Amino acid sequence: MTALVRYTLSMTVHGQAYLPPLILWASAVVVLTMNDLGPLTGSYAACAMTLFVCLTWLTAVQVNTESQTQRAMTAVAAGGLPRVFVAHVLAALVFSAALTAVGLVFPIVAGTHTVTAADVAIGATAQGICAVTGIAAGLLCSRPVVPRTGYAVVLALLLDGFLLIANAVPPVGPVVRGLNAGIPPGRLAGHAAVAVALLVLAVATASAVASRRD
Amino acid sequence: MIELRGVGKRYPGRPAVLRGVDLTLRPRDIVAVTGGNGSGKSTLLRIVAGVSRPSTGTVTGRPAPVGWVPERFPAQQRVSARDYLTHHGRIRGLDTHRARRRAGELLDRLALVGGDATRLRDLSKGNAQKVALAQALVVPPELLVLDEPWSGLDASAHATLRELIADVAGAGGTVVLTDHREAVLEATATVVHHIDGGRLVARTSTVDTAVVDLAGSGPPPWRGMPGVFEAHRDGGVVRIRVDGARCDELLAVALHEGWSVRGVRR
Numbered sequence: 001m002t003a004l005v006r007y008t009l010s011m012t013v014h015g016q017a018y019l020p021p022l023i024l025w026a027s028a029v030v031v032l033t034m035n036d037l038g039p040l041t042g043s044y045a046a047c048a049m050t051l052f053v054c055l056t057w058l059t060a061v062q063v064n065t066e067s068q069t070q071r072a073m074t075a076v077a078a079g080g081l082p083r084v085f086v087a088h089v090l091a092a093l094v095f096s097a098a099l100t101a102v103g104l105v106f107p108i109v110a111g112t113h114t115v116t117a118a119d120v121a122i123g124a125t126a127q128g129i130c131a132v133t134g135i136a137a138g139l140l141c142s143r144p145v146v147p148r149t150g151y152a153v154v155l156a157l158l159l160d161g162f163l164l165i166a167n168a169v170p171p172v173g174p175v176v177r178g179l180n181a182g183i184p185p186g187r188l189a190g191h192a193a194v195a196v197a198l199l200v201l202a203v204a205t206a207s208a209v210a211s212r213r214d
Numbered sequence: 215m216i217e218l219r220g221v222g223k224r225y226p227g228r229p230a231v232l233r234g235v236d237l238t239l240r241p242r243d244i245v246a247v248t249g250g251n252g253s254g255k256s257t258l259l260r261i262v263a264g265v266s267r268p269s270t271g272t273v274t275g276r277p278a279p280v281g282w283v284p285e286r287f288p289a290q291q292r293v294s295a296r297d298y299l300t301h302h303g304r305i306r307g308l309d310t311h312r313a314r315r316r317a318g319e320l321l322d323r324l325a326l327v328g329g330d331a332t333r334l335r336d337l338s339k340g341n342a343q344k345v346a347l348a349q350a351l352v353v354p355p356e357l358l359v360l361d362e363p364w365s366g367l368d369a370s371a372h373a374t375l376r377e378l379i380a381d382v383a384g385a386g387g388t389v390v391l392t393d394h395r396e397a398v399l400e401a402t403a404t405v406v407h408h409i410d411g412g413r414l415v416a417r418t419s420t421v422d423t424a425v426v427d428l429a430g431s432g433p434p435p436w437r438g439m440p441g442v443f444e445a446h447r448d449g450g451v452v453r454i455r456v457d458g459a460r461c462d463e464l465l466a467v468a469l470h471e472g473w474s475v476r477g478v479r480r
Contacts, residue, residue, distance in 0.1 A: 003304035014292040067288045072265045076282045
């Protein structure tokens, strides 16, 4: 699996299509957290929201790097299409970890905040939840699931828009709003479980739909 | 032994591509599937390789590792051919050093034009085909599935391809391939099947072959002999695959020319 994740990361980085979502993320993080004077969790809410959208885009781009034939060849070498999708998830998590690290430190450096370990831990968890949900959404909008780019973009906008706006639908909306309002850590654990469940569901759906088309 | 029983394939909203295919593939077989465009031979090969799942029927006994070479290898990445193959070697369980060496060996043998640092997106069709072939052979496969492997390859690579196919079969693997030129297949394959309208038509021929190992020097007396499918040097011996009916004739000529017989297998 390490070799497969390394291959996936290498193909993504060589493709350069990963740059637009990263630029979006970096600009949004800078604009939304620079010189911020409010509570630190408020800045982390902005980072988490941005990370969610960025990871949706980045994951879809990463899966779309390989043509259908190439993906089938990789699946033969790796021992099945589900393993290819799991590798995509792990590679996207590598990106998520790096972006979360920056998203935790940058608001502290760029703004004026009272920093507590508890706030940083809550920020890390919230960004993790949003990244994982973003990866799940990205898998569902990738070419093996939705072959036409136009439909995939519309689906991504609807999916991300709905999850961000819907206050009652876990995990992204309640977490982002909860950070501003002071969410209890117990509730975060529940949302994290929902995010992981969504990701497992997305991997299963993507594998099933893609293998039906092969 | 790979067995297909009652295999059918239907894509949603389209007529069936394959219907009721029964096929047995044995180790050391070089199985050719012939048929026109749209006859379903590519789909059959995808099912044999495990790329596609059959809609009906079962496939049992597929060995690992499998090498699959598609008819076309579309790749738009900036990664070099060598790095791509090294990655594939690692995915198949080699360490980086061995994967890189094996990738270099295969690309040398296939004579990739422009060298192994060429990016995938810059490869011509024939050279992309060579990379796809090398990808399937990075780890010697137990099952090698080739969809029209000769299309786009230059003449010098044809001989190499035949050698590589013979290597896999010689090591106990199974090779399945297609081409629309029956003559090419007759010269390479040990079993030929014909496919028409998604159904496997009774096998058109089974060539009884023998493998003869010879040691010696001088001009090879089997060159141009009828019934000799291929010959390649393997260490100190030359391994020749020959039509079973012509085996004795080959042995007589070789012994007469001063070559020594090291082994004969049917």
